[in-house]
Amino acid sequence: MYSLQQTKELQQATADFLQQRIPADQQNIQLLRSVLRFHEYRYYVLNDPLISDYEYDTLYKVLVALETADPTLVTPDSPTQRVGKGLTKVFPTVQHLVPMLSLENSYDAEDLQDWDRKVRELSGLDAVEYCVEPKFDGASISLVYEHNQLVRGVTRGDGVQGEDITNNIKQVRSIPLSADFRRYGIEEIEIRGEVIMTKNKFKKFNDQRMEAGLPLLANPRNAASGSLRMIDPKETAKRGLEAFLYHISDYTTTEGVRVSDETDHSKENLERKDVPFTTHAQSLELLWQLGFRSPEKEKKVVKGIQGVIDYCHEYESKRDDLPYEIDGMVIKVNDLHLQDKLGMTSHHPRWAMAFKFKARQATSKLKAVEFNVGRTGAVTPVAKIDPVHIGGVTVGSISIHNEEYIREKDLKIGDAVLVERAGDVIPQIVKSLPELRTGEETTIVFPTHCPACGSQLFKEESEAVWRCVNIECPAQTLERMIHFVSKDAIDIKHFGEANIRKFNALGLLPDVPGIYKLNYDKIAELEGFGKKSIDNLRNAIEASKQQPLHRLIYALGIRYVGETTAKTLANAVNNVFDLQNKSIEELQGLEDIGVKVAASIHQFFENAQNIEMLHELQLLGVHMNNQKKESNGEKNMLDNQTFLFTGSLSKLKRSEAEEMVEQHGGKIMSGISSKLNYLVVGEDAGSKLEKAKKITTIKIINEDEFLKMME
C-alpha cells in the first residue's frame, strides 16, 4: 500500500513532528493525519509498527489538541473520528453487535484528576465510584454466546467489523465453549476480552523459534495477535493462549429484552428488577461465576479518584512480577446508569479511561558495536545506541547476542532501531528500521581475533557463538572473578564488580586465588579505602571460605553449570576433587545432567590448570568438602521430602528457608503437584495455596511450624 519512498517520507515527517521541527499547526494538519494513518496501517494491518506506542500516542494527542482548539478543522476521515484498525482478507468479516471502541489514554495523576472532574460535572456527584482493573496487553476479542453455546469469536478489526476466528478462539482453554447464561435469564450475549500469552510461554515460544531458525517475535502482544490469526487452528492450540474477559457489551434476556452499551433503552432496562447486574463490578462477578476468567480478583472498586491513582501506582510497581504483560490500568465508572448518562464519542466511551504505564519502547540509533569477552570466552556483540529513557531507566548499550541474531534482525551500524525493555528488565532491540536507511549504514563485522588477548577465535559447528579459547585470556579471568564473588556464587559482600575491575587494573588481583591473597596494605593506600571498609572486606573474604560446596562449584563458572546443577554435583561427592574421577557416563547418571553438561564438567576437571587452582584455593583455606555429609545423621532428617514456599515469610528469607530444607536432605519443588509433601505458607499466599488444598496428600504448614521441624 505504501511505497518505499512514501514510507521514507512519512517516517521523516514522523521524526520532524516528534522533534517539533515541523510545527503542529493548522497548515500541517493534513500531513499529521497522513502520518497517523500510515502508522495505524503498519500497526494494525501489517502488525509491524515503526514507532513506539508512546510516540504514536504523542502524535495522536497533538491532533486531538488541534481539533479541540478549532472543531471546524475536524474532517470525517480524521484518525480521531473512527476506531481505526484495518482488516486483512484472510478470515471472513463479521459485524460486531456493538462497535468495539478504543480507550482514552492518561499518563499521570493529573490526567486522571482532570477526567474525574469532568465525570463529576456531568454526573452531578461529589464522588464517583470507579472499578479499576489491569489493562491486559494482548489482542482484543469479542465472543458471542447464544442459548448457552459459544457461536462466534471475532477480532476487533476496524471496530465495526472484525475477522471471524471462531475455530481459533475455541483453542483457548480459558474460554468456555458453553456457559449457563440461562441461569441468569440471558439468551444471547456479546462479551469482550483480551487474548494474551504469558511471559513464560512467550519466552519458551521464542526459544523454540530461535532453535528452529525462525525470526523472533518482539513481545507477547504480537505473539498473541499473530497466534489468533493462524490459518490452522492446531497451530493456535500449540501456542497455549489465555484470555481475560472484562466487558459485557450486549445481551438479550429470555423475555426478548435487549440491553446494550448502545441502545437508548438500556437505562430503562437497567431499572428493571430482573436484570442480572447494574454495575460493572457485578458483571465481572457474573462472568466469574459462569466460569470465565474475568479480572474478578484483580479489580478494585474505589470511591473517589485518589484511591484510583493509588491502585494504579500499586499495580505499576508490581508489573514485573505478574505472569503476563499489562501496559496500564483501565478505570471504569462502576454504575451502569451513570455510564449511560456519560455516553461515548465515536472513538471511546466517556465512562472509561486507560492509565498507561511508563513507555517501554523507544526508537534510537545504533551507533557502534563493541565486543565483550565473557568468562567462558564467548564473544558477545554489544550495541551502543543513542541513550533513550525507557520505563524509568536510561538505556545506552544492548546485547545483540551473536551473528545469527544480527542477521535475523538485519542490524547495521547507523540504523534507526526500535528498542524495548519488556517485563524481564533486560532491554532488547526489537528490530531495525531498514525503511529509513540512507545508504551510509555499515555492516557489523565480527572480529576474527579476541579483542582482549588477540588469540584467534573459534566457533563450534553446532553453536552460534565465537569463543576465545585462551584460558589465560585477561578478559575471561576478570569475568571469572566477578562471577566467583557474586551473590549467588561464593557471595563476598563488599566486593563488587567495580572493586574487582579496579584491583585487577592496578595489578593487585591477577586471578581467582588472588582474592584470598590480597595485599591490604596496598589497598589501604587507595582512595576511598579506610580502615573500616578494609576490615569489612577482609571479614567477608574470610567468611566466604566456609561457604557450602555447591556455592564453590557454581562459583567456578563451569560452562552450563547453573545453581541447580552445582547442587546436584555437590550432593554427589564428598569433596570437590571427587569430581575429577567421575566419567562422563557417571556424570550423566546424575539428575538432570545431559551429555553437553556432563562433557563440559568433565573437561573442566580434566584441565590441570583448573585442578592446580583448586589446590591453591584449598591451601588458602577455602572449604572443599561436602559439609552436609560430614555432619552425619542430620543429612537424612528430611530424607528427600519435598517442600514449596508461597507468600511472604516474616522470619526467614525465602532463600534461607530453601537452603535449610536442602541442608537437611529435603528438596525444593517448583510448583504444586501430587509429588509435593509440604507447602509452607507465608502471608498473602495466593493461588498456590488454593491449588494445594485440593490435593489431600500435601501438608500445609506455616512458618513457625516449619521452623519447629528444622530444629
Ligand SMILES: NC(=O)c1ccc[n+]([C@@H]2O[C@H](COP(=O)([O-])OP(=O)(O)OC[C@H]3O[C@@H](n4cnc5c(N)ncnc54)[C@H](O)[C@@H]3O)[C@@H](O)[C@H]2O)c1
Ligand atoms: N506504534 C504504533 O505505530 C501504533 C499505531 C497505532 C496504534 N498504536 C497503539 O495502539 C493504541 C491504540 O490501540 P487501541 O485502540 O487498541 O487502544 P489501547 O490499546 O490504548 O486501549 C484499548 C484496548 O485496551 C484493551 N484492554 C485491555 N484490558 C482492558 C480492560 N480491562 N478493559 C477494557 N479494555 C482493555 C482492549 O483491547 C481495548 O481495545 C495506541 O494507544 C497506541 O499505543 C501504536
Ligand SMILES: [Zn+2]
Ligand atoms: Zn581472549
